[in-house]
Amino acid sequence: MDTFLSPIEQPKGLVMKLVYFFTRRQFGKVLAPLKVHSARLPLAFGMFYGKVSQLDKKLELDPETVMLVRQQVARINICLFCIDTSRFVAIQASMNASRFDALDDYTVSPLFSPAEKALLDYVTELTRDKTVNPTTFSRLPEYYSDRQICEIVWLVASEHLYNITNIGLNIHSDMLCDISKRRS
Structure with missing residues (x-):
């Protein structure tokens, strides 16, 4: 299976749930611009961004x-x-x-x-x-x-x-x- 999926091939439900979860949590109700951004990226990037967000919360800085x-x-x-x-x-x-x-x-x-x-x-x-x-x-x-x-x-x-x-x-x-x- 190809690991790089085009935005059209991505599972819309999961991507949008991830986008909604992370943008809602970080940016309140501003969803439209980030939906556009996330729709252009392969699913792996959304997962990476989510993991980075989790890791950043555990930093000592x-x-x-x-x-x-x-x-x-x-x-x-x-x-x-x-x-x-x-x-x-x-x-x-x-x-x-x-x-x-x-x-x-x-x-x-x-x-x-x-x-x-x-x-x-x-x-x-x-x-x-x-x-x-x-x-x-x-x-x-x-x-x-x-x-x-x-x-x-x-x-x-x-x-x-x-x-x-x-x-x-x-x-x-x-x-x-x-x-x-x-x-x-």
């Missing part, structure tokens, strides 16, 4: 740090869907949106702690260069445990897969932030 990492990776990879989605999640969770706006200048911004600057330096190098300077890596243990450093790598890797999937399938922003603003 706080949710805002998780979103900062995901946002920085998406910005470097220029994944418009992921940039919009992570920003939407941050807004819905009442995270400080100005910090997401300041990611371009995180190295000099007073909105970021020394720990977050070390984290973002690491994430930026790993994402952009696919390697990390030993000096950059050596700063992480000052602020993060071994487990948290592994979680940071997991976040970069899983976000990269999201980004490459969306870019490869020409999936762009679904304007979730705009929808959220209209509902406020």
